[in-house]
Amino acid sequence: MIGKLDEMLRFHQTVLALRAERQQVLASNIANADTPNYKARDIDFNAALKTALGKSGAAEPTLVKTSAAHLSGVSAGVTATGAPLLYRTPAQGSVDGNTVDMDAERNRFMDNALRYEAGVTFAGGQIKKMMAAIQGQ
Amino acid sequence: MSLFDIFNVAGSAMTAQGQRLNTVASNIANADSTSGPDGQVYKSKQVVFQAVPAAEPGSTGVRVLQVVESQAPPRMVYDPKHPQANEEGYVAMPNVNVVEEMVNMISASRSYQTNVETMNAAKTMLLKTLTLGQ
Numbered sequence: 401m402i403g404k405l406d407e408m409l410r411f412h413q414t415v416l417a418l419r420a421e422r423q424q425v426l427a428s429n430i431a432n433a434d435t436p437n438y439k440a441r442d443i444d445f446n447a448a449l450k451t452a453l454g455k456s457g458a459a460e461p462t463l464v465k466t467s468a469a470h471l472s473g474v475s476a477g478v479t480a481t482g483a484p485l486l487y488r489t490p491a492q493g494s495v496d497g498n499t500v501d502m503d504a505e506r507n508r509f510m511d512n513a514l515r516y517e518a519g520v521t522f523a524g525g526q527i528k529k530m531m532a533a534i535q536g537q
Numbered sequence: 538m539s540l541f542d543i544f545n546v547a548g549s550a551m552t553a554q555g556q557r558l559n560t561v562a563s564n565i566a567n568a569d570s571t572s573g574p575d576g577q578v579y580k581s582k583q584v585v586f587q588a589v590p591a592a593e594p595g596s597t598g599v600r601v602l603q604v605v606e607s608q609a610p611p612r613m614v615y616d617p618k619h620p621q622a623n624e625e626g627y628v629a630m631p632n633v634n635v636v637e638e639m640v641n642m643i644s645a646s647r648s649y650q651t652n653v654e655t656m657n658a659a660k661t662m663l664l665k666t667l668t669l670g671q
Contacts (some may be wrong), residue, residue: 416666417539421595423662424539424546427655428597431550434557434648435586435599443595468592479595480539506651513658520665527670 405530412523414452418445419516421479426509429488429500436496440488440505448483540666542593543659547652549589549598554649556601557584561642568633571621579631581607581638607632 422443432438478484490499560582570579587602609632617626 420539420662421593423659424542424593424596427543427546427659428591428595430651430655431546432586432588432597432599433651434554434644435588438588438597441595441597480593485595502651509655509658513662516662517665520662520669524669524671531670 408526408530409523411453412519412526415449415519416516416523417481418443418448418452418483419512419519421481421483423509423512423516425479425485426505426512429505430502430509433498433500433502433505436498438498438500440490440500441485442488442508443479443483443485448481451483452481539593539596540659540663542591542596544656545591546596546598547656547659549591549600550652551649553584553586553599553601554645554652557586557645558642558649560584560604561638561645564633564638565635565642567631568635568638570631571619571628578611578629579633581609581631581633583607 422445425441425443429440429442488499488501491501491504493499564581567573567579573579582604583606584604585602586599588597589600590596591598611629611632613627614630615626616622616628619628622628
């Protein structure tokens with residue numbers, strides 16, 4: 401029973417984790433809008449979600465970190481959940497080698513935030529439904 | 538939790554942009570300072586930003602790598618009565634370009650604002666997550 405509940409919420413949990421990660425990548429782009437030679441990055445949400453859902457439910461073994469300075473053991477090209485970080489193709493280049501397009505990034509940032517909140521609402525709805533079924537009221 | 542890292546990233550950008558605004562303020566304030574603490578004419582200062590990886594993989598903060606002094610020659614103004622005028626009557630004025638500094642100021646304050654909004658958005662998302670299942 402508990403396993404089924406877990407399975408039911410797994411989709412929403414994966415979506416929210418990926419959305420949160422994408423939000424963090426987009427925030428880095430916005431933060432580095434004035435950094436010379438910084439290349440804007442993003443994750444392909446559809447592909448990352450498909451990969452994440454295709455994975456088996458068993459957790460991968462991780463190393464125990466006892467200090468903040470310890471490395472995560474994940475390469476720099478992927479996020480914490482393993483979604484590959486891609487580089488954005490700039491619409492127009494800039495002299496300092498920076499590829500952040502502030503308007504586009506802010507647009508994506510707000511879009512992603514809204515979709516995250518939608519995900520939270522859907523997950524909340526599912527929990528409510530399940531609560532109603534459990535309580536039978 | 539990756540959403541909490543947004544506070545670190547946006548915060549680092551706010552610190553960096555704040556420092557940039559600080560150099561702009563000193564450049565504009567000293568646009569006419571013919572002598573600095575070392576007796577030399579004031580030189581325009583500019584910050585150099587550097588991207589630094591944050592705690593979570595994929596998130597990148599920003600910091601001020603160094604503050605460089607402009608190597609442009611000083612602006613020479615003819616004013617023979619000035620106590621610091623040279624033999625030909627010219628005074629070396631700071632190489633501050635006020636128009637450039639104004640543009641720099643607007644850019645820095647806009648970037649700062651954007652990062653404040655980024656932080657607010659992350660905060661809203663986290664608060665929304667706390668209401669999950671209620």
